[in-house]
Amino acid sequence: MQKRRDALEGTLKNVLCGFLLRVILLASGGERVIIWLDYFEGSFMKKNPWVMLFLLLFVFVSLFAFLLGTSVISLFGGREPSLRVMPRNSIMHLKLEGVIMDGEKFLKTLKKYREEKSIKAFVIEVNSPGGVVGPSQEIYEELNRTRTEFKKPVVAVSPGMIASGAFYAAMGADKLIVAPGAMVGSIGVIMEFANLEKLYDWAKVTRFTINTGKYKDSGAEYRAMRDDERQLFQDMINEVWEQFKEAVAKGRNMKYDDVQAYADGRVMTGASAVKIGFADEVGTVDHAFKVAADLAGIEKYEIFDIPKKRPGLFDLISGSDDEDAFSQLAGKMKGQVGDHLLNQVLRADLMNQPLFLLPGYWPH
Numbered sequence: 001m002q003k004r005r006d007a008l009e010g011t012l013k014n015v016l017c018g019f020l021l022r023v024i025l026l027a028s029g030g031e032r033v034i035i036w037l038d039y040f041e042g043s044f045m046k047k048n049p050w051v052m053l054f055l056l057l058f059v060f061v062s063l064f065a066f067l068l069g070t071s072v073i074s075l076f077g078g079r080e081p082s083l084r085v086m087p088r089n090s091i092m093h094l095k096l097e098g099v100i101m102d103g104e105k106f107l108k109t110l111k112k113y114r115e116e117k118s119i120k121a122f123v124i125e126v127n128s129p130g131g132v133v134g135p136s137q138e139i140y141e142e143l144n145r146t147r148t149e150f151k152k153p154v155v156a157v158s159p160g161m162i163a164s165g166a167f168y169a170a171m172g173a174d175k176l177i178v179a180p181g182a183m184v185g186s187i188g189v190i191m192e193f194a195n196l197e198k199l200y201d202w203a204k205v206t207r208f209t210i211n212t213g214k215y216k217d218s219g220a221e222y223r224a225m226r227d228d229e230r231q232l233f234q235d236m237i238n239e240v241w242e243q244f245k246e247a248v249a250k251g252r253n254m255k256y257d258d259v260q261a262y263a264d265g266r267v268m269t270g271a272s273a274v275k276i277g278f279a280d281e282v283g284t285v286d287h288a289f290k291v292a293a294d295l296a297g298i299e300k301y302e303i304f305d306i307p308k309k310r311p312g313l314f315d316l317i318s319g320s321d322d323e324d325a326f327s328q329l330a331g332k333m334k335g336q337v338g339d340h341l342l343n344q345v346l347r348a349d350l351m352n353q354p355l356f357l358l359p360g361y362w363p364h
Contacts, residue, residue, distance in 0.1 A: 086118045087302035094124050100131025100165050103139045114150045121153040121292035130164025143172030153295035157288035158182045171251025177283040178270030188265035189237040196221045
């Protein structure tokens with residue numbers, strides 16, 4: 001009885017060891033692996049089943065830990081590639097796209113790479129209708145700092161659209177190159193408000209506020225705007241409008257009156273913008289890199305794009321990448337579908353604030 005029990009126990013050990021070994025080895029597959037496995041099972045495994053079981057379990061656990069670690073890295077997003085692989089003479093390629101709601105991501109990248117000695121110049125590819133005043137002005141200031149304090153030439157180029165706040169931001173560049181049919185200009189400021197008073201009446205909802213001054217609830221959606229409030233906001237956007245025109249006059253080295261003549265919100269083609277003086281020349285993105293290289297005084301160069309990390313589950317949930325589609329998915333995962341739809345219908349994200357924005361464009 002004892003001999004049968006020992007024989008059965010040995011057989012089970014061999015079967016288990018063989019199974020684990022086949023799972024591990026056949027994962028890397030091949031006929032040589034199978035031949036080696038058959039030989040291995042017939043010699044060492046039968047003589048030392050407990051040792052083999054321990055070794056196989058160790059290998060199995062190590063492999064599982066490695067796969068788990070790789071999955072965790074992918075889950076929470078990969079790291080950006082090291083800057084050490086950056087070519088010696090590089091021209092950084094940055095993109096400014098869509099409605100400018102928050103320039104944090106763009107500015108973070110700009111500030112990070114302008115400190116690199118290998119980066120000799122920047123090419124900013126713009127395709128934007130503009131956006132919020134503050135971020136547009138901040139991008140303008142940092143582009144200007146990049147070329148003046150850091151001595152890195154900046155060339156802005158637009159193959160499609162560079163309007164309003166995006167045009168303002170580009171005034172911080174050394175050169176502006178546009179496609180002949182690009183939409184350029186829209187120098188002006190706009191504010192949007194919504195009066196939902198009748199909608200609240202229909203829903204039998206009464207809204208009111210308790211405030212400390214007559215202008216504290218100016219722009220509220222539950223009542224009509226008074227004349228003095230309208231004038232208050234008009235004065236505000238007029239002040240910002242003056243800032244816009246002064247930035248264009250300085251950035252394009254034009255007379256203020258020449259800028260004023262076209263600062264009524266109109267858009268024009270890239271070809272017309274060059275004739276007026278709002279852009280330097282007609283050209284493509286590739287041409288912009290050559291112009292940047294000339295300004296930097298280099299003949300041979302490499303184009304360096306932003307290293308992209310693979311977004312993980314943490315990025316989706318936190319919405320950390322606020323300018324891409326993953327932030328929208330994150331909002332829906334957080335139960336904000338209603339808010340998202342409301343913003344799309346009423347453009348609530350753009351209300352009650354001065355905008356450098358070409359009308360008709362919605363944030364994504």
